Amino acid sequence: MTMNYNRGSFQMMKSMNRSIILNMIREDGPISRADIAKKTKLTPPTVSKIVKELIDTHYVIETTQGASKGGRKPTLLAINADEFFSLGIDVGAYQMKFVVTNLFGEIKDKVTLSIQPHPAQEDILETMKEGIHQLITSGKNDPDKFLGIGVGMHGIVDPQSGTSLFAPSFNLYNIPIKETLEAEFDMIVKVENDARTMTLGEYWFGHGNDADTLVGVNVGSGIGAGIMVNGRLFHGEDRLAGEIGHMTIDLSGPKCTCGNYGCLQTLAAGPAITARAAKEMKAGRTSVIRELVNDDFDKINGEIIYKAACQGDEFGTELLNQAGRYLGIGLTNLIHTMNPKRIIIGGGVSKAEHFLMEGIEETIQMRGLTDKAKETSIVLSKLGEHASAIGACVLVLEEVFVR
Ligand SMILES: [Zn+2]
Numbered sequence: 001m002t003m004n005y006n007r008g009s010f011q012m013m014k015s016m017n018r019s020i021i022l023n024m025i026r027e028d029g030p031i032s033r034a035d036i037a038k039k040t041k042l043t044p045p046t047v048s049k050i051v052k053e054l055i056d057t058h059y060v061i062e063t064t065q066g067a068s069k070g071g072r073k074p075t076l077l078a079i080n081a082d083e084f085f086s087l088g089i090d091v092g093a094y095q096m097k098f099v100v101t102n103l104f105g106e107i108k109d110k111v112t113l114s115i116q117p118h119p120a121q122e123d124i125l126e127t128m129k130e131g132i133h134q135l136i137t138s139g140k141n142d143p144d145k146f147l148g149i150g151v152g153m154h155g156i157v158d159p160q161s162g163t164s165l166f167a168p169s170f171n172l173y174n175i176p177i178k179e180t181l182e183a184e185f186d187m188i189v190k191v192e193n194d195a196r197t198m199t200l201g202e203y204w205f206g207h208g209n210d211a212d213t214l215v216g217v218n219v220g221s222g223i224g225a226g227i228m229v230n231g232r233l234f235h236g237e238d239r240l241a242g243e244i245g246h247m248t249i250d251l252s253g254p255k256c257t258c259g260n261y262g263c264l265q266t267l268a269a270g271p272a273i274t275a276r277a278a279k280e281m282k283a284g285r286t287s288v289i290r291e292l293v294n295d296d297f298d299k300i301n302g303e304i305i306y307k308a309a310c311q312g313d314e315f316g317t318e319l320l321n322q323a324g325r326y327l328g329i330g331l332t333n334l335i336h337t338m339n340p341k342r343i344i345i346g347g348g349v350s351k352a353e354h355f356l357m358e359g360i361e362e363t364i365q366m367r368g369l370t371d372k373a374k375e376t377s378i379v380l381s382k383l384g385e386h387a388s389a390i391g392a393c394v395l396v397l398e399e400v401f402v403r
Contacts, residue, residue, distance in 0.1 A: 017042060019402045021050050022059065022079075026103075026401060030063050030076035051077060058083045059103075059400070079103050084400075087135060088150045088392030089128060090194055091115075093169035093221045098131040099389040100141060103397065105205035107386060109135055119170050125180050132185060147400060148188035150392035151177055152197030154222065156239060162191040165239075168257060169221065190395035194218060194388045195242055196233050198381070199226025200398075201391025202344045206382035211341040215334055216381075217244070218388065219327065220347035223265040227338065245269065249329050267326040270349050274300050277319055287315035302348060309355050320352045324359020331360060332367040335376050346381030346388075353380060 020040055025031060028039075037047045054060035054077075061080040064073040081103045090097040093115075100109040113131050116123055128151070136143050153175075155167040162178020181189040192200070199216030202208040208216070214228040223245030227234040234241050245265035246258050253262025254272070266272050278297040281289060289308045293299040308316030331343055350356065360378060368374035381387045 017046065018050050018053070021047065022054060023401055025054075025060055025077050026079050030065060030078040032074050032076050034074075036077070081106070082108075083145065084147050085141060085145045086147050086150060086393035086396040087132060088197070088389040088395075089131065089152065090197070090386075090388035090392060091124070091128075091151065091153045091167075092194070093154065096127055096131055097386065097389045098135055099386055099393065100135050100146075101390060101393040103400070105201070105390050105393060105397070107390070109141060110386070110389075111135060115170075119172070121172055121175050124167075124170065124172065124175055125177070128177070128181060129184055132181070136185070146187060148190065148396035149181055149185065150197065150395035151181075151189065151191045152194035152388040152392040153177065153191060154194045154224070156243075157191055157193045158239060159190070159192050159235070162189055164191070188396065188399065190392075190399075192233070192392070192395055193224065193226070193239075193242070195224035196226035196235075197391030197395065198346050198383075198388040199228055199344070199391065200233060200394045201383050201387045201389075202346070202381060203228055203231070204394045204397070205390060206387065207344050207379050208342060211377075213338065213340045214342050214344065215242075215338060215340045216344045216346060216387075217327075217331070217334075218347040219269060219345060219349040221270050223269050223327075223330070223347075225334070227340075244330055244334065247330055247333060249326060264326065264330040268323045268330070268349070270302050273305060273319055273323050273349070274302065276322075277305055277315075280315070285315055288313045289316060302351070306352050306355070309352070317355055320355035321359040323349065323352070324356040325363045326359075327356065328360040328363025329367065331378065332364050332373075335364070335373050336369055339373075340376065342377040342379065344379055344381055346384070348385075350380050351385075 021036055024036055033047050037044045058080055060077050062075050063078045084103055085100050088099050095112055095114045098111045099107050101107055111131055111134050113127050115127055136146055153164045156165040158165050164175040164177055166173055177191045178189045195218040198218050202216055208214045212231050216226040218224050225242040225244045227242050246263045248262055249264050249267055250262035254266040255261055256263035256266045277300045281297050288311055292304050305316050305319055309320055365374055383390050
């Protein structure tokens with residue numbers, strides 16, 4: 001039997017009182033009808049009527065779990081978390097990560113596919129379809145449980161049309177992601193920049209939930225930021241907001257892919273760190289990195305540098321500290337521009353953890369304008385390597401939990 005109550009019911013959610021109640025159950029559940037009425041100041045009959053609709057559409061279930069001990073247990077309401085799935089894709093430079101989450105953003109299934117070098121537009125779209133088919137129509141997960149597909153794409157994205165306007169890692173323009181995937185899978189598709197989905201994921205399910213002004217910084221093969229103001233993603237006039245990887249840090253620094261010199265990502269992104277390591281090793285620098293790659297300096301990557309640093313290697317530690325100090329300069333600029341409550345660092349380079357954080361914190365302490373600026377909370381991503389993909393799932397969940 002096919003039950004398509006899921007997709008059509010988005011429209012049902014678009015009522016103020018329903019979304020207030022649904023979000024209250026999500027954030028405060030398990031919770032009783034009486035407590036919902038008390039907190040929302042809606043009348044008990046109104047609450048009962050809406051709760052019945054939410055139960056009928058399977059978003060909410062009745063439970064006695066979490067009720068106070070002793071006496072008759074009251075019936076409480078909870079989100080029916082595993083009844084619906086969202087599929088999120090994180091499109092990086094070399095691979096696509098696909099995850100399936102429930103309504104609580106918990107990963108239920110996942111697959112990673114690699115992207116061929118120098119892909120054409122069709123290759124990107126085909127890889128997306130392949131991963132989605134593996135997770136939705138493979139028979140492993142009930143296709144009727146999927147609410148939609150979210151895509152976190154690197155580069156400049158138009159969320160309105162769901163188009164990747166420019167994907168620098170592929171050197172591709174105007175990839176019609178939403179149009180193509182909606183035609184193939186007959187469900188809603190949302191597309192955003194990957195640093196923004198990372199930030200959204202952290203705001204919903206990670207370290208960002210108490211911060212209404214939040215910046216998530218994705219440090220990988222490039223550097224991008226997602227900016228949230230009052231709980232909403234900020235895009236700017238032409239969706240360029242957050243392109244901090246191209247913030248000029250050193251006028252006489254290395255040339256960037258964008259054509260400018262000394263952009264933040266030429267100093268602190270993954271390729272910048274490995275390039276500096278290889279250059280200095282070739283010039284005779286001593287480090288355990290030499291043994292770790294058997295004198296083949298082309299094999300140096302972030303993991304190896306991190307491994308060296310963990311073994312107490314001076315050069316490995318210095319490389320990561322220095323990347324942290326450059327990042328710290330970028331983040332200080334961000335603090336002085338945005339004054340966020342929190343900055344969350346994610347992406348591959350964030351795996352260097354304290355080696356990176358030391359450099360960041362030292363720099364912000366040195367350069368912050370006021371004590372408050374210096375006290376800005378800087379934390380590592382809670383959702384880790386799946387943050388962008390989980391955040392892509394949130395693009396769909398946002399449709400259910402409309403605010
Ligand atoms: Zn640049």
